[in-house]
Amino acid sequence: MDEFMAARMQMGVSLGFHIVFACIGMVMPWFMFVAEWKWQRTNNPVYLELAKAWSKGVAIFFAVGAVSGTVLSFELGMLWPTFMKHAGPIFGMPFSWEGTAFFVEAIALGLFLYGWKRLNKKVHLYIGMIVGISGVLSGIFVVSANAWMNAPSGFDWINGQAENIDPVAAMFNKAWFSQAHHMTIAAFSATGFAVAGVHAFLYLRNKLEIHYKAITIALAFASVAAVLQPISGDLAAKNVAKLQPAKLAAFESHFETQEKAPLVIGGIPDVENKDIKYAIKIPGMLSFLAHGDFNAEVKGLEEFPKEEWPPVPITHYSFQLMVALGSFLMLLAVIFWAGTFKWKNWLTKKWWLKLLIIATPLGFVAIEAGWIVTEVGRQPWIIYGIMKTKDSLTPMPGIQYTFYTISAVYLLLTFVVTWLLSRQIKVLHKNYL
Amino acid sequence: MAEANLLILVVSLLLYVVLGGADFGGGILELLTKGKASGVVSRAIAPVWEANHVWLILVVVILFVGFPSVYSTVLTTLHIPVLLVLIGIIFRGSAFTFRHYDIDEVRPKAIYSAIFQYSSLFTTFFLGVTLGGIILGEISTNYQLGFYQIYIHPWLNWFSFAMGIFMVLLFAFLAAIFSIGELKDDKQVAYFSRISKRLIIALVLVGSLVFLSAQISGHSLFSDFLHSPASNVSIVLATLALPLLWVLLNKNKGNLLRLVAGFQTTMIVSGWFAIQSPILVKIKDDVDITVQNSSAPYQTQFYLFIVLVVGVLIILPSMVYLYKTFHFEKNGTEPY
Numbered sequence: 001m002d003e004f005m006a007a008r009m010q011m012g013v014s015l016g017f018h019i020v021f022a023c024i025g026m027v028m029p030w031f032m033f034v035a036e037w038k039w040q041r042t043n044n045p046v047y048l049e050l051a052k053a054w055s056k057g058v059a060i061f062f063a064v065g066a067v068s069g070t071v072l073s074f075e076l077g078m079l080w081p082t083f084m085k086h087a088g089p090i091f092g093m094p095f096s097w098e099g100t101a102f103f104v105e106a107i108a109l110g111l112f113l114y115g116w117k118r119l120n121k122k123v124h125l126y127i128g129m130i131v132g133i134s135g136v137l138s139g140i141f142v143v144s145a146n147a148w149m150n151a152p153s154g155f156d157w158i159n160g161q162a163e164n165i166d167p168v169a170a171m172f173n174k175a176w177f178s179q180a181h182h183m184t185i186a187a188f189s190a191t192g193f194a195v196a197g198v199h200a201f202l203y204l205r206n207k208l209e210i211h212y213k214a215i216t217i218a219l220a221f222a223s224v225a226a227v228l229q230p231i232s233g234d235l236a237a238k239n240v241a242k243l244q245p246a247k248l249a250a251f252e253s254h255f256e257t258q259e260k261a262p263l264v265i266g267g268i269p270d271v272e273n274k275d276i277k278y279a280i281k282i283p284g285m286l287s288f289l290a291h292g293d294f295n296a297e298v299k300g301l302e303e304f305p306k307e308e309w310p311p312v313p314i315t316h317y318s319f320q321l322m323v324a325l326g327s328f329l330m331l332l333a334v335i336f337w338a339g340t341f342k343w344k345n346w347l348t349k350k351w352w353l354k355l356l357i358i359a360t361p362l363g364f365v366a367i368e369a370g371w372i373v374t375e376v377g378r379q380p381w382i383i384y385g386i387m388k389t390k391d392s393l394t395p396m397p398g399i400q401y402t403f404y405t406i407s408a409v410y411l412l413l414t415f416v417v418t419w420l421l422s423r424q425i426k427v428l429h430k431n432y433l
Numbered sequence: 434m435a436e437a438n439l440l441i442l443v444v445s446l447l448l449y450v451v452l453g454g455a456d457f458g459g460g461i462l463e464l465l466t467k468g469k470a471s472g473v474v475s476r477a478i479a480p481v482w483e484a485n486h487v488w489l490i491l492v493v494v495i496l497f498v499g500f501p502s503v504y505s506t507v508l509t510t511l512h513i514p515v516l517l518v519l520i521g522i523i524f525r526g527s528a529f530t531f532r533h534y535d536i537d538e539v540r541p542k543a544i545y546s547a548i549f550q551y552s553s554l555f556t557t558f559f560l561g562v563t564l565g566g567i568i569l570g571e572i573s574t575n576y577q578l579g580f581y582q583i584y585i586h587p588w589l590n591w592f593s594f595a596m597g598i599f600m601v602l603l604f605a606f607l608a609a610i611f612s613i614g615e616l617k618d619d620k621q622v623a624y625f626s627r628i629s630k631r632l633i634i635a636l637v638l639v640g641s642l643v644f645l646s647a648q649i650s651g652h653s654l655f656s657d658f659l660h661s662p663a664s665n666v667s668i669v670l671a672t673l674a675l676p677l678l679w680v681l682l683n684k685n686k687g688n689l690l691r692l693v694a695g696f697q698t699t700m701i702v703s704g705w706f707a708i709q710s711p712i713l714v715k716i717k718d719d720v721d722i723t724v725q726n727s728s729a730p731y732q733t734q735f736y737l738f739i740v741l742v743v744g745v746l747i748i749l750p751s752m753v754y755l756y757k758t759f760h761f762e763k764n765g766t767e768p769y
Contacts, residue, residue, distance in 0.1 A: 056534050063530035066483055071519045073493045077508035078515065084497050085505040089729035092498025093736055099487070099494045100744035106483035107751045111758060118758055165729075167736045395576045396512050396584055405516075409523055416527070420535055427536045 003399045004390050007079045010403040012375070014068065014075055017410045019371055020364055021065030022142075026135030027191035027221070028058045029109070033128040034217050040121060046210050050217075052116070053210075053428050054195075057421065059113055064417060066106070068410075079399070083382050083392035086162055090155050091148040093167040094176075098141035105134035139187065140180045147175035150374065151243045152383050178239040179374070182232045185225045186370060189329055190363025192222020197360025200353040202425065212348075215356070222363075223333035229326050234289065240377075241290035244384060245299040247377040250310045251319040252286055253279075254300050261286040261298035269316050271309075274302065276316075310379045318372040325366035332359055434735050435499065435728035441741050442495040447702045449488035451607065451695050456485050457560075458608030460525065460553020461601055463546065465628065473612045473621070475533060481755060482529065491744075498737050502727045503713050507563075510572045514563045514588045521556025524548055554601060561600030565593030568705070569652050570715030591646035592654075599639045603698065606632040610678075610694040614687030626682045633675060657708045667704030671697050 001009070032054045039047035077084045108130040115124055148154075154170030155162040195218040203211035241248045249255070252264045255274035263286045267279025284294035291298070301309055332355060339346035346352055382389040463469075497504040508515060525548075532545035566572065566588035573583055587593075609629040616622045647654035658664055674697040681690050714722040728734060 060530055060534055062483065063526055066486065067523045067526035070486065070490055070522055073490055074508060074515060074519055077497060077504050078512050081505035081509045085501045088497035088501035088504065089499070089733040092494065092729075092733065093740065095494050096498060096737055096740040096744070099491050100740065100747065102490065103484065103487045103744070103748050104751060106487050107748070107755050110481055110484055110755055115758060165732050167733055394509055394512070396509060397580060402512075402516055405520070409520060413523065413527060416531065420531055423536055424534075 001400055001403075003397060004393055006399040006403040007393055008389070010399065010406055011075065011079055012372075013403070013407050013410060014072055015375070016368055016371065017414070018065065018068040018072055019367060021061050021068060022139065023187035023364070023367065024061040024191050024194075025058065025065040025105075026132075026139045027187050028054060028061065028195070029112075029128060029131040029135055030188075030221060031192075031195065031217050032058060032112075033125070033132055034220075035213075036125055036128055038213075038217075040125060046213060050210055050214055053424075054214075055113055056424060058109070060417065060420060062106075062109055064413065066102075069102075071406075078402075079394055080382065080389075080392045081394050083387060083389075086387065087149075087383060090152075090162055090165050090167065090170045091145045093171045094141040094144040094148075097171075098138045098145070101134045101138035101141060105131055105138060108134060136184060139184060143180045143183045144171055144173070144176040146374070147179040148173045149382060150179070150378055150384050151175035152386055157386050174243055175239060178232075178236040182229075182236045182370075185229050185232050186363070186367050188221050189225035189229055189326075190367050192218045192225060193329060193332070193356070193359045193363045194361065196222060197356050197358075198425065200356035201360075202428075204350070204353050204357070207348075215347075219333075219336050222329075223336045226326070226329040226333035230330060233323070233326060237289060238291070241298070244378070246301060246304045246308060247310060247315070248290060249299060249301045249304075250312050250315040250377055251373065253312055253316045254286065254298060255302055257297060257300040257303055259287065259295055259297045260284040261290075261296075263289060266320060267316075269313050271312050308380060310377045315373060315377045318369040318376070322366045322369040322373060325362050325369070329359060329363060329366070332356070434731060434738055435724055438495055438499045438734055438737055438741065439724055441738075441745070442492060442499070443702070443706055445488050445491045445495065447699055449485075449492060450603075450702055451698050452481070452485040453488055454557075454604040454698070455607040455611045456482060457525075457553050457557045458604030458606065459612075460529075460550045461557060461605040462608045462612070462628070464550040464554055465605060466624075469624070473615055473625075476615060481759065484752060484755060486526070495737070495741070499729050499734055500713065500722075500724075500727045501729060503722055506572065506574060506714060506716075506722060507567060510574070510583060510587055511563050511566045513584060514559045514566065514593075517559040518556055518563060521552045521559065524552040525556055528552065557601045557604050558597040561597035562588050562593045564600070565590075565596030567714055568596070568654075568709065569593065569647070569650060570721075571650075571717055572714060573717045574719050590650045592643070592650040592652060595639065595643045595646040599636070599643050602632055602636045602639055603701070606636055607694055607698065610690050613682075614691055616687075629682055630679065633678065637675070654708070658704075661707050664704040664707035667700040667707060671700035671704065674700070 032051050035047050035051035035054065038044070039051060108127050111119065111127050112124065112131055115127065119127070148170050151174040152170075153173040154166040154168070156164045196215045199211040199214040199218070202208070203215065237248065237251075240251075253267065253269035253276040254261060254264065255276075260283055262281035262283045264276060265280040265282070267276040269276045287296040287298050288294045290296070301312070335346065335352065335355075339352070378384055380388050380390065382392050493504070528545045528548035532542055532549060535541055535545065569587065569590065569592050571587040571590065573587070576583060606629060609625050609632060613622060613625050613629070616625065644655050644658075658668070674693050678690065678693050678697070681693060711724045712721045713724060713727060716722060720726065729737075
């Protein structure tokens with residue numbers, strides 16, 4: 001593995017690790033908040049128990065998310081110093097807001113976790129809401145900074161230097177909104193299904209009220225998110241079609257520019273022969289999805305010099321996987337609503353609980369795939385159309401070793417967190433038996 | 434505008450040293466006392482733990498937004514010690530939380546404790562080494578030179594190591610002083626007072642070692658210090674605070690002790706800054722990185738300042754509320 005590949009892999013591993021903890025850290029506080037709110041309204045102690053059990057999970061995920069986020073804020077400069085030197089002053093604004101929002105979240109979480117006895121009941125509840133709001137805001141700010149890399153704006157690039165910097169225009173770049181809603185909804189969907197899946201597993205073993213209530217709260221969020229996600233995804237794809245046509249073409253392994261472009265489902269891209277094998281093709285559908293017109297022309301990869309193509313197979317497979325998983329989760333959401341309003345007995349049936357268990361990791365797999373789609377799909381650029389990733393690499397040799405080290409550390413941490421949570425869950429059960 | 438943001442950066446760094454430092458020091462103190470301090474440390478820092486560490490993120494953000502070449506140059510040349518700090522931060526942060534939240538079982542907790550303690554020591558030491566590397570001026574941006582010259586030599590020297598040891602003692606000292614206010618038992622208070630006094634003596638010794646090693650490493654720290662009136666005043670005040678601390682330790686005044694120790698640390702940090710200013714990073718074979726030549730354009734600094742002011746207006750009152758809720762309690766009830 002060469003230096004450049006190692007640096008990209010290290011960034012990928014660090015982000016891929018962090019994104020899971022960050023999503024849970026921004027969504028779970030909302031579940032906690034609802035559980036506590038329900039407890040205060042109904043006086044049913046099960047809700048309090050649930051809020052407290054969840055808050056332990058949140059504390060663990062938040063702490064690991066905080067340290068891995070801290071690491072990222074350094075890694076950007078340790079791996080891509082040239083990029084940060086130019087980009088820092090331009091896209092720094094959302095990062096500064098993110099710092100503020102994260103700070104508020106950290107303070108509020110401290111109050112929430114340790115303030116059960118110290119704080120007034122109402123105050124405690126509101127603080128729970130502040131944790132949730134600041135968590136979501138910090139997520140949106142970070143995504144806005146990433147969106148700037150896809151749709152750079154707020155500066156003029158003159159002779160390899162950024163001039164006339166406008167940090168506000170950079171923050172509200174053309175990709176920020178579509179990326180922000182897509183990511184936020186994804187976080188709610190993934191976390192909700194993950195939490196519901198864990199409690200479905202426990203409910204199947206032991207029909208306790210707490211698990212049923214947990215599934216209901218988690219799915220109340222996740223099901224809305226999962227139904228909204230295809231709409232959000234459609235808007236995001238239209239935006240990509242406009243701003244980064246090469247990326248869209250890579251999603252679909254769309255090599256030739258054509259009108260009535262087909263939507264490609266599945267298949268194995270053959271980059272050498274500019275073809276895709278074994279795929280299902282729906283004529284005109286890609287034109288419609290990208291531009292809202294079945295006859296519209298969709299630019300193919302052939303329009304771009306080959307050295308500016310993103311790695312097609314990875315982008316293609318990740319995109320297909322993301323869409324497939326998103327569709328499956330939407331289906332589960334529809335079943336959940338049907339069960340809630342019409343066929344109430346569905347929600348305690350074995351097949352439904354088993355479906356939920358299967359869905360436990362799927363939202364996060366979709367998030368990882370989507371993240372690969374955004375990041376790998378932008379290659380070879382680090383700032384789209386302005387700066388290439390390889391030109392911003394650190395001059396320090398031996399990045400392979402830092403990559404191995406960081407990967408080993410995160411792998412270890414993944415094992416420990418999983419083990420820790422499984423023990424927590426076991427104890428939760430023991431307390432009831 | 435750049436100066437205003439720099440000031441906020443220095444204050445954030447200071448708060449990280451004082452608050453985050455007390456918390457790093459907690460781990461070191463546990464190690465020094467062979468676990469006796471464990472309960473005290475956990476109780477004192479758990480609620481404020483996360484918030485204390487965000488100061489570092491604020492410092493990093495101000496750096497890459499407002500002074501991007503400082504950020505890029507330091508993270509390129511001091512890649513190795515910074516990586517060690519980061520690995521330490523990962524282990525420390527996770528182990529602390531795991532220890533707190535794992536269900537009660539003796540064995541894993543002992544392992545978490547050991548990781549927390551040793552990584553506190555390790556992280557603090559390399560934080561000092563990194564700072565030493567920034568101050569010393571052996572950083573070179575001529576990347577044609579060999580690996581050793583660019584990536585090792587700037588931090589592998591006596592001065593950086595003395596800085597590392599100084600940081601370890603300073604953080605342990607802060608933790609010891611901060612813990613005294615949390616203690617109810619007179620025996621424990623006496624024990625922590627004794628540790629604090631020993632740490633003060635060690636700090637004075639290693640502090641002079643820092644100056645001495647700077648001389649050995651060919652740095653003019655001492656003469657720079659003599660020529661900077663502001664830093665003379667700071668160091669004199671920091672030194673004058675020592676006997677005061679001693680008296681307060683004998684009288685067991687918890688909150689006043691914290692205040693004086695905080696003041697003393699402030700003086701050390703501002704003394705260092707006065708020596709250094711307006712240079713941010715000394716470069717061996719090129720122009721030093723200063724506030725002026727590294728500052729982002731006005732527009733960026735302006736908006737950064739606005740965000741920071743709004744941020745501070747939100748964060749400081751919340752922080753005070755957080756501390757008020759969990760600290761400075763006179764009655765003997767458990768906080769949570």
